Amino acid sequence: MRTTLLRRHLRAFALGALAAWAVTAVHAQGADAYPDKPVTLIVPTAAAGGTDTISRLIADALSKQLKQPFIIDNRPGANGILGTELAARATPDGYKLLFTYAAAMVVNPSLYRKLPYDPVKDFAPVAQIGRGGNLLLVRQDLPVKTLKEFVAYAKARPDKLNYCSWGNGSGGHLAMESLKKQAGLAMTHVPYKGSGPCVQDLMGGQVDAAFADMSSTVELVRAGRLKALANSGPSRIPMLPDVPTMTEAGYPFTNYSWYGVLAPAKTPPAIVKKLNIAVNQVLKDPAVVQRLRELNFTDLPQNTPEQFAATMQKDLHDWSVLVKDIGLTLE
Structure with a gap:
């Protein structure tokens, strides 16, 4: 009886192994x-x-x-x-x-x-x-040059400034909310469907500030179309060596x-x-x-x-x- 059961188990195991090999072979060929x-x-x-x-x-x-x-x-x-x-x-x-x-x-x-x-x-x-990381950007005509000046400017105008991001809960949204909490700021969030439209309206002056990805904004900063106040990465970047990190600017925060x-x-x-x-x-x-x-x-x-x-x-x-x-x- 035990011998018969053992043979059945061995046969089932062999068939299972063969099936597994066949599936693996098909996937490999695919x-x-x-x-x-x-x-x-x-x-x-x-x-x-x-x-x-x-x-x-x-x-x-x-x-x-x-x-x-x-x-x-x-x-x-x-x-x-x-x-x-x-x-x-x-x-x-x-x-x-x-x-x-x-x-x-x-x-x-x-x-x-x-x-x-x-x-x-x-x-x-x-x-x-x-x-x-992301850059903290402001529109070109906003009268600030540093993060410290931006915080002072926003504090003096509670609920008067707005900022955009590529959606509720996006990295740009969370980064600005973290800054708002640390600095005690009151600003209005304007969510967009993507970072591209957000940055376009920032350049157009429809919004005042944003955290946006470096990949699509560094050249805009270098061309003078936007101002960068800080970056959220762990270190400064070669393309914008004068732009400090958030931590260097006095607000400990790393976000990439x-x-x-x-x-x-x-x-x-x-x-x-x-x-x-x-x-x-x-x-x-x-x-x-x-x-x-x-x-x-x-x-x-x-x-x-x-x-x-x-x-x-x-x-x-x-x-x-x-x-x-x-x-x-x-x-």
């Missing part, structure tokens, strides 16, 4: 041929903003690396929620990916009571692109955004690995590195999917502490 058609990168922000600029740089490089077009599909709105949810529900075959920024993945879970996606359960991290590629959960690991290798190869391309440095990235990690996942887990914790400290909750 990865070898991948991609054999265009790949869509869903970007949950408006065109012309920092995330969009970086996504197009990486998409062009991946198109050359993997010999298939990588097409950008901008889906802005609701602080990245609309585009991120769309990517989460995509078929997990590697042909619809998410190119996103930190807030959509590690800030939103602490901000919103209900979120239509889970950044851990609904996605497979592929590769982190890099990270950079990373960018990355993620796939829908259950995407075959072999495809995730192939994409990771391709992205990391792109991050070794001298032309790409030079452009990313020009966009003021402070580091290009070239990490594994597992390392990217660990970064996300740490940031989920750190941002939850900051959001709780500010006391902000969104529906």
